[in-house]
Amino acid sequence: MSLLTDPLVQRMLLVGLLVGMAAPIVGTYLVQRRMALLGDGVGHVALAGVAAGWLAGSAAGLAQRDALAVPGAVIFAIAGAVIIERMRSRGEAADVVMAILFYGGIATGVLLIGMAGGSNANLLGYLFGSISTVTWTDVWITAALAIAIVAIGLGFKSALFAVTHDQEFARSTGLPVEVLNLVVAILAAVTITVAMRVVGVLLVSALMILPVAIAQHLTRSFSRTMYLAMGIGAVLTLTGVSITLTQNLQPGALIVVLGVIAYVGTTAVTSLVRRGKVPS
C-alpha cells in the first residue's frame, strides 16, 4: 500500500489507466477500417515531430530543450494521419503511403535530433516509452486529451461505425463522410501522441490494436467489442505498470508482451470452445 502513496507511482498508474482506456477506442475504428497499422506509420511521423520540437526548443534557447517535443509530435502526427486519410480516400494504396511515412518519419527524426545537438539516445524515451518520468503536467495533459478521445470516440460512435463499416452506404445517407474520416484520423494522431509516453512510438499501435483483437474473441457486437477493449487496455496497462514497480522491466514492452500473451490465450481458449473440447 505504501507504494500507492508515492506520487510517482500515482502518476504512472493514472497515465497508464487513461491511455489504456482511450487507445482501444481509436483502435476499434482502425481495425474496423482494416488500417490496424496506421498507428505505426503515424507514430514514426510523430517521432520526427519530437525531434522538430527539440530543434525548435534549441533554436529558441529554451532551458528545457524538449519542452516543444510533445507539441511537435501532435502537429506532425495529425499532419501524417490527415495525409494518409487523404491518400486513402483518393484511392491510393494506403499501405505504400504508410510505409513511406514510416521510413521518412524515423529518418527525419534522427537527422533533426542531430541538428538540434542531441543524440539518438534522446529519442529512446519516445521510441520505447518513459512512463516513469511523467510529471503532473503530463498527467493533466494526458487526462485532457484522453477525455477528448473518449468523448468524441464514444459520442459519435454510431456515425463513426457507419463510416468505417460501409463508406459507400454512409455517403448515400448524407452523412458527412469526409469530416468523419478526418475525425478518425485526428483521433488516431492524438491517441498516438498520448500513448507515446507509455509504450513508445515503436509499440503504440500494439496498445490500440491488441485489446481490440482480444475483445473480438469474446463478443460479436461492435459496441461491446469497444467497451471490452477499453477494459482490457486498462487492465493491461495497470498490470504492466504495477509489475514494473517491483521488477526491473521496461513498462511499455511488458504491457505489449502481456497483451500478446492474453491474445494467444484467448485465441486458444475460444478455439477450443468452438471445437467443443471445453464445455462453454
Added chain:
Amino acid sequence: MLALEAKNVRVSLQGTEILHGVSLDAAPGEVVALMGGNGSGKSTFVRAVVGAIPLHEGTIAMFGAPATPNSRKHLGYVPQRVSAAGGVSATAYEVVASGLLGYRALRAPRDAGDQIRAALRAVSVEDLATHDVTRLSGGQKQRVLIARALVRDPRLLILDEPMAGVDLQSQVALAHALGHLKEHGVAIVIVVHELGALTRLIDRAVVLEHGCVTHEGSPPPDLGVHALPGHDHEHAHEDEDPGAHSTLGLEGPR
C-alpha cells in the same frame, strides 16, 4: 413528380470516361431494372446516383430537387455485398441501426428499437438481430443490408445486384417484398444481370452497354425468362449462398 431523374450522366474514373451520358428516371411506384453485362457501367451509374462518386457532367434530381446529402434522406440504398465488410464484428441490429443516420443525424433515435426490429422482420431475419453479420451466409447478409435500407422508410430504393449469390426461393420472396413496397408507391431501381423472379414486377428495363443506354422499354425477353426458378442454368453463381435455402418468409437452415 419523379422520384429519380438522372440526365446525361457522365462519370470518369482515373481519367477514363465510364458513363457517356446516361439518362434514367423512375416514378413513384415504378420498378426499373438496370441491366447489362459486366463492365457496362451499371454499378458506376448507381454509385454516382447515391453520391458515392462525383459526376463529371449531368444532373441528378430526387423528388424534384437536385440530389444533395439532405435530399437523400428519402433514399434507401443496398450496395453490392462486398462493399460492406468491416474488420470488427458487428451485429445485424447494429448494421441496420446505421441506416437511421444521415444528414445532421449522427445518432439513431433512442426509441428506434421497434423500427429496427420491424425492418429485420420485413426480410425475415429478426432472429438474427444479435448475430455477427460477418458470420452470416451470403443470402442472410444480403437481407440484413436490405433491412438497413428499409429502416430508412425510403421513397426511392436502389439495389445493386441484390440477387447475386441468393438462392432462387429467396429471390422469389425478395420479389414479394419489393412488390409490397411498389404497391406503397416506392420507386425502385434494381441492378440485375437476369430478371428471374423479378420478371413480373419490372415495369421498365434500361440496358447499358459500354456506358451507354442501348435499350429502354420492356425487358429483353431472353433475360426475362432466363433465370426464372426451374430454368436450366448453364452458369452457376460464383458466390452462391450454400447455407441459405430459406425464403424471406420461411424458416430455413441458419
